[in-house]
Amino acid sequence: MGKRKLVVIGNGMAGVRCVEEIIKMDADAFEITIFGKEPYPNYNRIMLSKVLQGSTTMDSITLNDWNWYEENHITFYKNEMVMEINTEEKWVRSPERMVNYDELIIATGSNPFILPLPGIEKEGVTAFRTISDCEKIIDASIHYKKAIVIGGGLLGLEAARGLLDLGMEVTVVHLAETLMDRQLDQKAAKMLQKELERQGMQFLLRKNSAEITGDKRVTGLRFADGDFQEADLIVMAVGVRPNLQVAQNTPIKVNRAIVVDDYMRTNIPNIYAVGECLEHRGMVYGLVAPLYEQGKVLASYLCGQDSKGYQGSVLSTQLKISGIDVFSTGEFLNDEELQSIEFFDGIKNTYKKIVVRDQTIVGAVLFGDIQESRKLTDMIKRKANYSELELSTDSNNQTDSHIATMADNEVVCMCNGVSKGTIVQAICDQSLDNVDDIKACTKASSSCGGCRPTVTSILEYIQQNGMDMETEKETICTCAYVTHEEVIESILQHPGGSREELMMRLGWEDLDGCPTCLPALNYYIGIHGHSTDKKKASTFPSIVSSRMYGGVTNANQLRQIADLVEQNNIPLVKLSEGPTLELYGTENEFSTLPPSYGKMLKTVSTDAGIHFAKDAMMDSIQLGMRLEKSLESLELPSELVLAVSSSPHDEAKVKQKDAGLIGTPGGWEIVVKNDRIFSGLSEEEAENMFEALITLYRQDAFYLETISQWIERTGLIKVREEVFKQKEHHKHVAMKQVTIL
Numbered sequence: 001m002g003k004r005k006l007v008v009i010g011n012g013m014a015g016v017r018c019v020e021e022i023i024k025m026d027a028d029a030f031e032i033t034i035f036g037k038e039p040y041p042n043y044n045r046i047m048l049s050k051v052l053q054g055s056t057t058m059d060s061i062t063l064n065d066w067n068w069y070e071e072n073h074i075t076f077y078k079n080e081m082v083m084e085i086n087t088e089e090k091w092v093r094s095p096e097r098m099v100n101y102d103e104l105i106i107a108t109g110s111n112p113f114i115l116p117l118p119g120i121e122k123e124g125v126t127a128f129r130t131i132s133d134c135e136k137i138i139d140a141s142i143h144y145k146k147a148i149v150i151g152g153g154l155l156g157l158e159a160a161r162g163l164l165d166l167g168m169e170v171t172v173v174h175l176a177e178t179l180m181d182r183q184l185d186q187k188a189a190k191m192l193q194k195e196l197e198r199q200g201m202q203f204l205l206r207k208n209s210a211e212i213t214g215d216k217r218v219t220g221l222r223f224a225d226g227d228f229q230e231a232d233l234i235v236m237a238v239g240v241r242p243n244l245q246v247a248q249n250t251p252i253k254v255n256r257a258i259v260v261d262d263y264m265r266t267n268i269p270n271i272y273a274v275g276e277c278l279e280h281r282g283m284v285y286g287l288v289a290p291l292y293e294q295g296k297v298l299a300s301y302l303c304g305q306d307s308k309g310y311q312g313s314v315l316s317t318q319l320k321i322s323g324i325d326v327f328s329t330g331e332f333l334n335d336e337e338l339q340s341i342e343f344f345d346g347i348k349n350t351y352k353k354i355v356v357r358d359q360t361i362v363g364a365v366l367f368g369d370i371q372e373s374r375k376l377t378d379m380i381k382r383k384a385n386y387s388e389l390e391l392s393t394d395s396n397n398q399t400d401s402h403i404a405t406m407a408d409n410e411v412v413c414m415c416n417g418v419s420k421g422t423i424v425q426a427i428c429d430q431s432l433d434n435v436d437d438i439k440a441c442t443k444a445s446s447s448c449g450g451c452r453p454t455v456t457s458i459l460e461y462i463q464q465n466g467m468d469m470e471t472e473k474e475t476i477c478t479c480a481y482v483t484h485e486e487v488i489e490s491i492l493q494h495p496g497g498s499r500e501e502l503m504m505r506l507g508w509e510d511l512d513g514c515p516t517c518l519p520a521l522n523y524y525i526g527i528h529g530h531s532t533d534k535k536k537a538s539t540f541p542s543i544v545s546s547r548m549y550g551g552v553t554n555a556n557q558l559r560q561i562a563d564l565v566e567q568n569n570i571p572l573v574k575l576s577e578g579p580t581l582e583l584y585g586t587e588n589e590f591s592t593l594p595p596s597y598g599k600m601l602k603t604v605s606t607d608a609g610i611h612f613a614k615d616a617m618m619d620s621i622q623l624g625m626r627l628e629k630s631l632e633s634l635e636l637p638s639e640l641v642l643a644v645s646s647s648p649h650d651e652a653k654v655k656q657k658d659a660g661l662i663g664t665p666g667g668w669e670i671v672v673k674n675d676r677i678f679s680g681l682s683e684e685e686a687e688n689m690f691e692a693l694i695t696l697y698r699q700d701a702f703y704l705e706t707i708s709q710w711i712e713r714t715g716l717i718k719v720r721e722e723v724f725k726q727k728e729h730h731k732h733v734a735m736k737q738v739t740i741l
């Protein structure tokens with residue numbers, strides 16, 4: 001089968017990040033084409049502020065250079081805008097060409113919103129979104145002196161700081177009474193304004209722009225109240241609007257933006273969206289952290305990997321102006337339902353406000369000292385109780401203990417979703433001793449750079465204290481402050497209890513749970529408990545599945561299937577993702593297979609086997625079929641795709657799967673990705689050891705943990721030892737079948 005054709009419209013931060021994730025997951029799955037309206041390779045839009053401020057160069061903000069496209073066999077049509085999508089015939093069209101797709105990702109981002117003022121078309125009026133806007137601004141600063149920035153939000157203030165650095169006199173015009181009024185309360189906003197005024201910025205607040213004056217080039221801005229401000233450059237930074245042009249005149253559903261579900265699917269099959277152009281559960285996001293999460297979810301979906309889908313994001317904002325630390329996340333304004341804890345230090349000029357609703361932390365604003373930003377974001381995400389807060393007035397002493405107690409899964413780099421655990425592991429495994437190497441290895445601090453101080457603190461902490469960190473616990477989800485281990489322990493201590501009893505015991509407030517915790521609890525009860533509320537696994541009356549073990553079938557099975565189809569007038573016969581033929585549309589109850597809710601074995605693929613495969617050394621087909629039969633009805637922590645190869649010739653194919661066996665001159669080898677678990681096994685040993693490995697995986701892994709993640713967490717040596725023990729036990733005990741709740 002040829003590769004599926006994946007077309008991406010938009011070469012920006014979200015679309016290309018999604019492609020990067022796809023390549024990481026399955027480099028061979030797609031033939032990839034990207035269309036980009038801009039003439040550059042993929043670059044870091046966030047850093048345009050830093051380019052303007054002179055703290056980085058245009059060259060250094062490239063995220064993936066021209067070689068990257070070539071090395072990954074991506075066809076990139078730069079400077080080429082897609083004008084039309086045909087959803088029926090599955091193609092897209094630019095002025096130069098038409099390209100067919102099997103899967104289509106729309107990642108067209110946003111357009112800057114331009115106020116419809118008289119005079120807007122004059123020379124010297126620009127937005128601040130692209131490299132070419134940035135070049136225009138830098139060029140104007142060489143020839144002109146006075147600039148106005150319309151918009152006192154994050155983008156406007158960063159642009160204004162850049163203009164100051166370029167030697168211009170800058171006035172920021174803002175409609176509201178305070179700066180960054182969508183992110184900061186009055187107190188923090190006033191502190192920010194004072195600091196920016198000290199840096200040389202001027203402000204006109206509560207000013208409604210009415211007209212841009214001048215002949216060909218701008219000379220100033222007139223306001224609704226009749227006032228006037230001179231300027232030879234006006235930068236418009238009043239917000240963005242999702243870029244929906246490609247979805248117009250198509251059946252793709254659009255509300256405020258392109259509407260997608262939790263897997264980034266639009267209402268049209270095979271068409272997806274990521275980035276600022278989409279709307280998810282009513283939200284349109286304009287920061288990179290959520291867009292990167294979306295890209296990962298979509299990549300998993302397209303590569304057939306498990307994910308719980310995109311659940312929405314808690315937003316946080318950090319201003320990128322050197323010398324000013326401001327951070328805001330979640331809710332920040334006082335209202336009747338909210339209480340706040342505030343701390344102001346007039347000497348250090350720091351301010352901290354933590355907002356609480358019904359004892360739960362829902363927002364925070366930090367000015368002057370933002371060390372706690374990540375910790376607070378994490379608390380908000382998991383709806384932590386305010387009693388967890390330890391407000392301290394001495395930030396210096398706090399750094400070490402904060403780093404030490406950060407949870408491993410706490411996200412340090414919000415832009416790129418890099419956790420403390422990933423950074424610590426990279427430092428330790430690769431003996432990294434500077435932040436730039438950590439950035440190159442993990443991507444932490446490679447976008448807005450706001451987390452660089454935290455990354456530095458983690459590095460310094462490890463250099464001074466080694467790896468002895470007392471971490472916060474990694475909870476199962478945000479419904480309860482409970483780890484996977486605690487759930488399992490509680491089930492073992494109270495066997496036979498129901499799910500509701502378990503949830504009440506462990507402090508779930510809402511017994512309906514969420515899509516993350518419910519399947520996990522069901523799985524753990526199925527594996528470790530003897531539940532009293534087992535429901536019988538029902539069969540689907542309208543689907544009959546006929547499994548072809550090891551991907552092998554024969555004339556007899558095909559004849560039986562053909563007879564069944566004819567006799568029952570079955571309207572649809574279809575190969576499923578695994579080697580199973582599904583017959584849809586019959587009312588009879590033939591199925592002997594368990595229904596496939598829960599995570600199960602998907603396929604065991606085999607090569608041509610001992611009789612037909614070139615260089616075959618072992619009977620891969622027989623072993624593959626036996627394994628498939630013994631594992632097919634087991635519920636697993638995560639779906640499994642296995643492969644059995646008759647010779648090392650096909651080793652790469654086995655390693656692409658979750659796990660498998662390879663026939664070698666010295667006997668069978670069991671492999672999980674690149675880890676060789678056992679080698680030199682006879683066929684019987686290979687079968688027993690593999691089954692023992694899977695038994696252990698089912699018992700020990702956390703729900704949704706893949707077999708390779710589980711081995712990485714547990715340690716290869718320990719897994720080997722435990723499999724040996726398990727194999728002995730396994731000889732006497734048949735594999736436990738789990739009833740699906």
Ligand SMILES: Cc1cc2nc3c(=O)[nH]c(=O)nc-3n(C[C@H](O)[C@H](O)[C@H](O)COP(=O)(O)OP(=O)(O)OC[C@H]3O[C@@H](n4cnc5c(N)ncnc54)[C@H](O)[C@@H]3O)c2cc1C
Pocket residue numbers: 009010011012013014015035036037038045046047048049080081082083107108109110128129130155243245246274275276277285286287288289291318320415448
């Ligand atoms: C100066 C600046 C500073 C920022 N700072 C931060 C920050 O500190 N933190 C943060 O989280 N976010 C920040 N952002 C926002 C962040 O950059 C965006 O959220 C992010 O870039 C959006 O990614 P995207 O891929 O959805 O859109 P984009 O990056 O805009 O990419 C979309 C691409 O699609 C192209 N395109 C559009 N239509 C078509 C078409 N029909 N055919 C082909 N190509 C098309 C566009 O030209 C564009 O290149 C900042 C933005 C700016 C401008």
